[in-house]
Amino acid sequence: MAKMFFYCPRTSSLAGQIVLEWCGRAYQLCRVPYEELHGADYLQINPRGKVPSLKVGDRVVRENIAILTYLARRGKGTPLMADYGTPAADAELEWLSFLATEVAPLFLIQFGASRFAESDATQAELVAGARTQLSAKLAELDAQIGERSTVTGDTKTILDALFFAMLRWCDAYVDFEKDLPNVHRFQQTMLADPGVQRALEIESADVADIETTGALRKHIVITDLFKEPAPEADKAGDTEADASEEADTLDADALDTASDAGPESEPGDAGGEDASAAEIAEAKVPTDEARAIAKGEEE
Ligand SMILES: N[C@@H](CCC(=O)N[C@@H](CS)C(=O)NCC(=O)O)C(=O)O
Numbered sequence: 001m002a003k004m005f006f007y008c009p010r011t012s013s014l015a016g017q018i019v020l021e022w023c024g025r026a027y028q029l030c031r032v033p034y035e036e037l038h039g040a041d042y043l044q045i046n047p048r049g050k051v052p053s054l055k056v057g058d059r060v061v062r063e064n065i066a067i068l069t070y071l072a073r074r075g076k077g078t079p080l081m082a083d084y085g086t087p088a089a090d091a092e093l094e095w096l097s098f099l100a101t102e103v104a105p106l107f108l109i110q111f112g113a114s115r116f117a118e119s120d121a122t123q124a125e126l127v128a129g130a131r132t133q134l135s136a137k138l139a140e141l142d143a144q145i146g147e148r149s150t151v152t153g154d155t156k157t158i159l160d161a162l163f164f165a166m167l168r169w170c171d172a173y174v175d176f177e178k179d180l181p182n183v184h185r186f187q188q189t190m191l192a193d194p195g196v197q198r199a200l201e202i203e204s205a206d207v208a209d210i211e212t213t214g215a216l217r218k219h220i221v222i223t224d225l226f227k228e229p230a231p232e233a234d235k236a237g238d239t240e241a242d243a244s245e246e247a248d249t250l251d252a253d254a255l256d257t258a259s260d261a262g263p264e265s266e267p268g269d270a271g272g273e274d275a276s277a278a279e280i281a282e283a284k285v286p287t288d289e290a291r292a293i294a295k296g297e298e299e
Contacts, residue, residue: 002217004028005067006045006053008037009203012104013052014165016067017202019158021195021215023075028218030225031207041222065096068158080158091152095144095159099166103137106130107169134170138180145182149189156193164190 005020005027007013011034020027032042038049046053046062054061054070061067072080082088109116109130113123141163145151151159167176167187176184190196202210207219 002026002028004030004055004218006030006032006042006051006055006222007203008032008034008051010168011051012064012162012165014168014199014203015064015158015161016052016054016071017199018161018164018193018196019068019071019075019080021198022077022080022156022161023071024077024215025075026215026217028220029202029216030220030222032222036222039222041225045222064162065100068162072158078155080156082153082157088153092157092159095141095151096162098137098140099159099162103134103141103166106134106137107166110134110169131170131173135174138170138174138183142180142182145186147182149186151186160186160190161196164196 005013005016007017007029008031017029032051036042037051043049045055045060048062050062052062052064052067054067056070061070069081082092107130109126113126113130117123117126141151148154150156151163164187167183174180176187198214202216202219207221210216210219212219
């Protein structure tokens with residue numbers, strides 16, 4: 001089955017888009033414009049109203065680290081995570097946690113100070129404090145990168161994709177080349193990567209202008225997800241690619257399949273086998289195809 005990844009331009013979901021390109025497996029994209037994140041359609045996918053989300057079968061994987069790990073453990077080619085139980089894996093997890101728990105909250109304050117304080121003066125103080133803290137965290141990352149072009153290890157990992165996505169949130173006021181030379185070199189290496197370039201291209205163009213070539217099999221906007229007409233025919237190549245993906249997946253996928261068939265449907269997920277007609281109507285799912293997409297099935 002081709003999984004569907006829900007993303008919003010200029011957010012941390014860029015990391016998942018990059019990793020989807022790196023993995024080389026068939027995928028579908030659904031763009032969720034920022035103003036649609038808390039709309040009724042997307043809330044059915046992610047009740048937190050946050051991107052990214054990944055729909056696979058009846059279930060939705062949410063949260064960056066869970067999604068990136070899911071993808072990396074099922075990718076083709078060079079592994080995007082170290083093997084379990086190795087020092088390299090410990091280092092990756094340490095820095096993934098650092099990004100998620102030490103760095104990301106500072107950006108949350110930077111962009112959403114009004115969620116934490118009412119007065120303009122207090123908000124400004126919070127933002128200034130977050131930026132000061134952020135410089136210290138970025139300096140730590142600069143030292144960690146050192147001579148490498150990755151955050152840990154010798155080859156690119158999901159950690160690099162996540163860090164790269166976050167760096168865009170401070171590029172307006174940080175002089176990377178002058179103050180964080182190793183981070184700057186890391187950014188340049190990432191910008192030269194074809195998967196990163198493709199992900200950036202997809203994010204910055206209109207959905208209609210992006211060709212669904214390579215691993216990208218379908219690209220739609222959330223407001224169209226539940227109202228698409230039935231397709232005329234299956235796209236050539238999907239079946240073969242998906243069969244190969246199924247064959248190559250880890251044992252964990254057997255568990256996924258078992259749970260996908262089970263009672264794991266999400267609240268409001270009208271695509272579940274047992275969804276009533278009323279539930280489907282309420283969720284604006286008028287066609288069989290839309291129902292199939294909502295279930296994450298291949299077109
Ligand atoms: N803990 C979540 C955070 C995701 C997150 O904060 N996403 C932001 C964009 S980078 C978002 O969707 N914000 C919308 C909102 O908070 O309303 C994860 O790691 O996936």
